[in-house]
Amino acid sequence: MATLIRTLSDHSDDVNYCAFSSSCLATCSLDKTIRVYSLSDFAELPYSPLEGHTYAVHCCCFSPSGLVLASCSTDGTSALWDTRDGRRLAVLQQPGASPVRVCRFSPEAAYLLAGAADGSVVLWNVRSMKLYRSGKVKGGSLMACAFSPSGNFFVTGSSSGDLTIWDDKMRCLYNEKAHDLGVTCCDISSHPVSDSENGFEYFQMASCGQDNHIKLWLILFADFLGVQLKYKCTLIGHSAPVLACAFSCDGQMIVSGSVDKCVIIYETSTGNTLHTLSQHKRYVTTCAFAPCSPLLATGSMDKTVHIWQLDLKQPCAGGTVENESKVAIEDWSEDDVSAWLCAQDLADFVGLFKMNNIDGKELLNLTKESLANELKIESLGLRSKVLRKIEELRMTMMSVSVPxxxxxxxxxxxxxxxxxxxxxxxxxxxxxxxxxxxxxxxxxxxxxxxxxxxxxxxxxxxxxxxxxxxxxx
CATH class of the missing domain: 3.30.40.10 (Zinc/RING finger domain, C3HC4 (zinc finger))
Structure with missing residues (x-):
């Protein structure tokens, strides 16, 4: 069970990102500020908000120790802040001054990775505040990045749909076309997966994109084999582009946020949907699990950040994994429809829809009359809810082909x-x-x-x- 325990409404514009340390939550916004809260009572710290960026702040992240906070902005800079008193420690100008979309600390905090709209990727030496290495993706803006737990490689995602694996010397090791309409976010689990048969350990990665999909991958990084990226499966449930995804600290769950205004929590091992949260009123742009407590933060274009308490002992099952990289809605099986119903908080209708053999094609053809007369759904409110969700699906089909x-x-x-x-x-x-x-x-x-x-x-x-x-x- 996921319980909404607090809503933070201090930002005056879209919330773009949220990040946890062991003791704090940071959020950043289109309103040019970063706000920092204590996890003990969610009170804003005395030095918050942090001001200094001249345009929208797109991303923020804590160093592993939690003593430094990084932020990046449309103004073409990344900034470092002391989380003890809010002092700005450095302003790092992106080469070319392109808007910086995403930033991440390496696991040992020696480097800060910054990716920009012009495709540039920069590693900053945090101690010297000097540029260490730089590179560039081919085509598109840099939209996502994640370090491996060991820090010996990192992954970037671009608006052209590519996932690129780099080593710590900024050498491009591997490139994969992952999401047709662009990558929006990626994350690597801190818990590797063991392959006892071959004696390897794989890193788990999640990526999401404008194609409405969340994909799970396995990355093998070995000196004698190089890098291998293996597609594992696709998680379904969202009916619109997915803007954010993140692993829980133990790697057992994945959370995602979407243009459909929903947050979905999946079980990593099975791909089943554990929770669907639909309290945000506009696009969900960011989501993050706390590292040391059962907390989840979700941020939205509705200017709010929701804090959720997770009861990890009472997961609610539902949902499925679609092993094909892309299945059109009209080609959905009855099981796919059942998974969609669960993801939309309509699990009570699974039996009814299966009894009437409702597949994807039949789902899209349902009307107010057929719901009432053929499926015998008597409640006007429930009929309206189902129709509203079906209409969102129809709009999704149309939006895929919108020029x-x-x-x-x-x-x-x-x-x-x-x-x-x-x-x-x-x-x-x-x-x-x-x-x-x-x-x-x-x-x-x-x-x-x-x-x-x-x-x-x-x-x-x-x-x-x-x-x-x-x-x-």
Whole structure:
């Protein structure tokens, strides 16, 4: 059972990331700040919020000792903070000054890894505050990174969909196309998996992406074999892009957060869904397990961070593992539909749907009338809930094929009232108006906007309307 015990509502804009140390929780936001809380009572520490970044803060992480906190921002810098008094220890400028999307400390805290929108990957020497090594991914922005527990290699994920394995000398060892529409997050479990037959130990890795999937991998790193990356399985349950994933400290669970506003906790060994949490009102952007206590933090574009207490003795089963890398909803089996029902907190309908042989194709064709007359669901509220979830599935099918130029760069949603800003890019009017009310830079280039004028993009609006008409035929 997962119980919501606290909601933190101190940020004034989207929460982008949250991270635990043994005694603190840090959160960062589009509002340019990092906030730090004590785990004893979730009171904000006296020096919080940490201010200094001039644009959105995308990521934050604690050093292994918890004495240093790192943050990175659209302003092209990574910052180091002393968690005892909040002093800023260093500002590290990314080469090329590209927006920094993600940062991680190496396990021994000797290095800070920083990845940026231009694909650059930098290792900073934490002691000297000097650049140690740098590299670059091929195509796309750097969106995710994770160190192995030993620190002898790390993995990066890019918006082009690639997972890349590097050694500690910044040499590219392996590259894999993992998620068709881009990687959004990755994590490596601190607990290796033993292969008693061959005498090897594998590292478990999870990755997630814009394709709605969470994939589990096994990484073998050995001097005489090099690096091997083996696909294990895909976890299903989310109906929209998955933005975050993380292992529990013992490696027994994986948590994920999605554009579908849900948080799902899986059992690593079986892939079964243990909990589905749906209290956030907008996209879930981040999730993290505490290292020394049964706590989970989830952050969202609704500007809140939820703190959950986990009762590890009472897991609730449900869900399944899909061993194919990608299965279209209309090709779902009856078991896939059952797993989806469990993930959507509709487990009570599993027996009814199986009795009526509801597979993916039948699921998408269900209507208000068929739910009432054929499946005999008498409760209007339950019928409405099922229909709402089915409609989300239909929208997911449509969103996979939406041309990228029809999506607002800020919200990543289909534009209804596109406007052209002076940077030459088109945005959803409301999203861009909210953006420029707080800042005067381009969301795409981070350069100053010479004017705040927004011009209706009628040509694009007509193109979107025509495309929508073709989808409804």
């Amino acid at each position: 990228d130029e029809f999506l607002c760069p800020i919200t990543r949603e289909l534009m209804k009232d596109p406007v052209i800003a002076t940077d030459g890019y088109s945005y959803e009017r409301e999203a861009m108006e909210n953006w420029i009310s707080n800042r005067r830079s381009s969301p795409m280039t981070n350069l100053p906007l010479h004017s705040l004028m927004l011009t209706p993009n009628r040509t694009l609006k007509m193109a979107i309307s025509r495309w929508l008409e073709t989808q409804q035929k």
